[in-house]
Amino acid sequence: MRTPRLFAASFAVWFSLSTAALFPLASPTLAWNATGHRLIAAIAYDRLTPKVRARVDALIRKHPDYETLFLRGVTSTDPAVRARMAFINAAVWPDQIKGDPRFYDETRANASPTPLLPGFPDMARHTTWHYYDTPITPDGAEAEIQKPPHALSELNRILPLIGSKADVPPTSAANPTYLLPWLEHVEGDVHQPLHCVSRFLKSQPKGDAGGNFVYVGPNRNLHSLWDGAAGNDMSDAYLAKYIADAQTAHPAHGRMEKKPEKWIAEGYRIAISDVYTFGLETGTRDHPITLPSGYDANAAKVAQQRIAIAGYRLAAVLNEKLK
Ligand SMILES: [Zn+2]
Secondary structure, eight states: OOOOTTOSTTHHHHHHTSOTTTSOOOOOOOOOOHHHHHHHHHHHHTTSOHHHHHHHHHHHHTSTTIIIIITTTOOOOOHHHHHHHHHHHHTTHHHHGGGOTTSBOTTSTTOOOOOOOTTOSOOBOOGGGGOOOEEEOTTOOOOOOOOSSSHHHHHHHHHHHTTOOSOOOTTSTTOHHHHHHHHHHHHHHTTSGGGSEEEOBTTBTTOOTTTTTOEEETTEEHHHHHHTTTOOOOOHHHHHHHHHHHHHHSOOOSOOOOOHHHHHHHHHHHIIIIISOSOSOOOOSSSOOOOOTTHHHHHHHHHHHHHHHHHHHHHHHHHHHTO
16 A cells, blocks of 8 residues: 555645645555455465465564464464465555554654564564655656665565575564565555556646545545555455456466566556556546546456466565575
């Protein structure tokens, strides 16, 4: 998920008194909603080799939030079911900590760190890790280049560390147990096209924060439309049906792309071909734009393909790095 940083109850009021252009709202954060991330993780988990799955399970079990968050609501006593659900739920953890008072937003001016808890290398929310803003500049507006840390820098940092067999202390930023939920999540995020781009217009020189500032309906922006394009249903039945349908419609074939820069470049191309297909308007909260007919249906179709391929690629990198 990627939400503008100041997305709070007061945000609507505050925002109506200002404009995106006047305030540095950049540092957006929200990609896929929880359903999207869980779908990707489920597809990936089921494709892990038995050896890699055992290693992944062992890493996840050591996470400080294993019992409290990863297994929350899991009633099965079957160890295999519990391990799979923990992996699936761990994919949502980087979004969950955005509202978790144990963690702090290090991007805020005068941010003060919350106390370091056992098992964590730091307590930052790392909201900028969720996206990489490749600029889209259709009217020649000047773009702002996103500085690291961002999704690209972090994926490239995490991938070489995730398979480490060294005895990395939990307090190390290189601790694979800490990094695994991040890898699951950010790899998924960059398969949502609006986590790979920000559109800059002369009328919107700070960018649209991956579609967060393009208004497409009452209480709906372009980013949230795409976050929810794989649905919002959290039930096991929905998960099972969606992953079966997605894999039937988009079977895995050929070599799996494992380079984050390629994933993001692909997201950029899809943002051009399937996301920003409505012209240069941005709409406003009071006067949202009307999307072309069939837009939502196409988004759902694209999302299904993105979810499938994100699952396949996550499995491919884990099978490679943890073999
Ligand atoms: Zn995210």
